[in-house]
Amino acid sequence: MRYIEPHAHMVSRVTDDYERMALAGCEAVCEPAFWAGFDRSSAAGFYDYFCQLTEHEPKRAAKFGLKHFCWLCINPKEAEDVKLAAEVIALIPKFLDRPNVLGIGEIGLNKNSRNELKVLEMHVDFAAWHDQLILVHTPHLEDKLKGTRLILDVLKNDQRIRPERVIIDHLEEHTAGLVLDAGHWAGMTLYPETKCSPARAIDILEICGNERICLNSACDWGVSDPLAVPKTALEMKRRGHLTAAIDMVIFQNPKKFLSQCPKFKIG
Amino acid sequence: MTRQQVLDLYFLDARHKLIEVAAFLDRVERAVGRPAGRADLPVSQVARRRVPTGEDFRLKAFHAALGKLRGKQKEKARRVLLAFSDPTTKPVAKAPGKGACGAWPGK
Numbered sequence: 001m002r003y004i005e006p007h008a009h010m011v012s013r014v015t016d017d018y019e020r021m022a023l024a025g026c027e028a029v030c031e032p033a034f035w036a037g038f039d040r041s042s043a044a045g046f047y048d049y050f051c052q053l054t055e056h057e058p059k060r061a062a063k064f065g066l067k068h069f070c071w072l073c074i075n076p077k078e079a080e081d082v083k084l085a086a087e088v089i090a091l092i093p094k095f096l097d098r099p100n101v102l103g104i105g106e107i108g109l110n111k112n113s114r115n116e117l118k119v120l121e122m123h124v125d126f127a128a129w130h131d132q133l134i135l136v137h138t139p140h141l142e143d144k145l146k147g148t149r150l151i152l153d154v155l156k157n158d159q160r161i162r163p164e165r166v167i168i169d170h171l172e173e174h175t176a177g178l179v180l181d182a183g184h185w186a187g188m189t190l191y192p193e194t195k196c197s198p199a200r201a202i203d204i205l206e207i208c209g210n211e212r213i214c215l216n217s218a219c220d221w222g223v224s225d226p227l228a229v230p231k232t233a234l235e236m237k238r239r240g241h242l243t244a245a246i247d248m249v250i251f252q253n254p255k256k257f258l259s260q261c262p263k264f265k266i267g
Numbered sequence: 268m269t270r271q272q273v274l275d276l277y278f279l280d281a282r283h284k285l286i287e288v289a290a291f292l293d294r295v296e297r298a299v300g301r302p303a304g305r306a307d308l309p310v311s312q313v314a315r316r317r318v319p320t321g322e323d324f325r326l327k328a329f330h331a332a333l334g335k336l337r338g339k340q341k342e343k344a345r346r347v348l349l350a351f352s353d354p355t356t357k358p359v360a361k362a363p364g365k366g367a368c369g370a371w372p373g374k
Binding site: 035077080110111112113114115116117139140141142143144145146149150172173174194199200203238239240 | 348
């Protein structure tokens with residue numbers, strides 16, 4: 001069954017994973033800029049990372065017929081340093097015209113601090129100024145509800161931001177409604193322990209409806225599964241969801257959101 | 268799906284998870300010493316604070332969340348998540364480390 005992986009950190013995955021994803025029906029993988037597991041020491045580290053996202057990863061993906069797209073930003077875990085954040089954001093224009101860059105992400109909050117909020121606002125301003133799509137990370141675990149509310153306020157307070165050009169990710173039962181009611185797209189992440197299970201993600205779909213919802217694996221250097229999306233599609237089938245409905249969630253919906261960037265062309 | 272179908276599909280998995288939760292609580296009770304917060308995480312002094320009963324704040328939140336499973340109230344999953352969540356609305360002055368620990372330590 002065809003699908004699009006809207007959120008996967010392929011820099012931290014082996015090449016075998018691209019092969020497995022292609023075999024499972026993946027047609028495109030989208031990779032937001034994220035925390036490497038350690039703090040980069042300077043803006044130069046981010047420059048190299050952006051080169052990796054825009055040059056190296058697309059070549060790795062292409063070996064298996066996969067199209068690779070990416071998002072750029074300084075991630076929330078490194079956003080406590082506002083000066084560094086400003087330097088990194090200043091680098092982004094050099095990469096914006098590269099053929100696989102979709103927009104700004106994954107921006108957001110981590111511990112809901114004032115500096116993180118400031119850096120989020122800087123990114124939103126940048127995205128609005130350059131008319132870019134936005135992908136947002138919501139905090140983990142006990143911080144998620146508070147962070148989601150703060151993020152929604154930032155987006156609402158910028159009149160230039162069109163809600164349908166923002167996808168807010170890692171939603172769970174207590175945040176999905178808030179995001180959908182605000183008119184944004186909703187991402188549900190199928191990640192063990194800290195985010196949704198396939199069964200819960202499908203529960204949320206059944207309650208909230210299929211519109212403006214995407215599924216993703218957010219696979220990274222932690223214990224995670226790059227095939228979480230097709231496995232959840234299988235779970236939907238077990239529950240009796242029709243093929244067309246499954247295709248809508250795992251292919252049509254991400255295609256619709258991402259195609260708002262003219263560079264997103266597949267098939 | 269009908270309720271029968273949901274039970275047929277998910278009962279065994281849910282039963283397994285409930286036993287895991289029960290075993291976790293047994294394990295906590297069996298273990299010696301008083302909890303003093305998670306020494307392995309670089310959390311603030313506030314997060315290491317024990318609640319007056321001597322219970323780790325995560326365990327207190329866990330028991331509160333368990334309480335959400337009883338009764339006929341709907342949206343149990345959402346209520347459990349809310350029981351673990353930070354209910355405040357103002358940003359903190361400075362990020363107390365990188366990670367989250369699963370429960371709100373309180374003010």
